[in-house]
Amino acid sequence: MHLHSNGFCGYDISVEPTGEVDCYTYWSRFSVKQTYDKLQMKRTFTPHVSNHASEVTDRNARAAIHGPQSVRHGWEWYEMGFFIYWTPSGSMTLLCFDLPAKSQLAIETMLCPQETSHSCPYASFLLVSDALLRLYDDSVWAIRNHISEWEATRSQEADYFLLHEVARNGVHVNETLNVAVRSLDATQQHHERCRTGTASICSSNACERWDKVGSRFQFQLRFLQDLLQRSNANNARIQNEITLAFNIAAQRDSKVQLQVGEEAKREASAMKAIAVVTMTFLPATFVSVSLLAQKYQPPSCINVFDDLLHRRYLEPTFSRMVPTETLV
DSSP states (O other): OGGSSEEEEEEEEEEEEOOOOEEEEEEEEEEEEEEOOOOOOOOOOOOOOOOTTTTTTTTGGGOOSSGGGGGGTTTEEEEEEEEEOOTTTTEEEEEEOOOOOHHHHHHHEEEEEEESSSSSTTHHHHHHHHHHHHHHHHHHHHHHHHHHHHTTTOSSSSOOHHHHHHHHHHHHHHHHHHHHHHHHHHHHHHIIIIIIIIITTTTTTOOOOOOOOHHHHHHHHHHHHHHHHHHHHHHHHHHHHHHHHHHHHHHHHHHHHHHHHHHHHHHHHHHHHHHHHHHHHHHHHHHHHHHHHHHHOTTTTOOOOHHHHIIIIIIIHHHHOGGGGGOO
């Protein structure tokens, strides 16, 4: 269940029977959606299996919803877990799970040159959150790059599938940022409780007048909130592009329909002219043919067979050729 969560954080304090603090533990999970240059549709998915499903009957119960196979479609999920174990003596263990290679290198680089205070369980997590901010910043700006590229190369024929992919990934980026803001805010509150509410955890040196760890958390939280605002702006921009593409297509269809109507008018005028010409000249032709049929006299030299053919077939045919005006 926790492996499918989009983010959380929590802490626990172990207290000795004497009332002294034995250890302090903190755990959290952060998710980041990173997009790349070419976005493509993914036509397969991993279904979510209920937590009540039997592990024996369903082998996919522990399958990861987001795997590395999505990279070929132009996007990737970073689902990272962190665990801190701290004791009042100053010993601390920091575990990081499923970090991308660039974040691992960044955390190692920050840990080596500087001395991390062990008097507070959250001092080392500041370095982790700095690396997380870089991931979220890259995630938001990657969506912005897709939107700006679309705006710069906008055409009459819109690629609605690409617009949908950009909007879909933008929604995921917004989701992860919202969860990260709440998680970092909760982490800051945990630090305040650790610092002020439980004096036995923090040593006298840690509980100074100026809380460096807390002020750093506040800065990181404000930075993450600003990224969330930019992500909201990205989503608004892509929705504007979708609306514009739809309106352009509707306007183009309206122009085509107008042209079809104009062509229909011209065809109707031509048919009207043909009808007028037909009604003007065709009746006289019928009358002429009818009169010629009535005045026709076969020559005396014609044989008997031709005379019978004329009387039996031609005269009845000419007599039935009546102009249409006489029938009205």
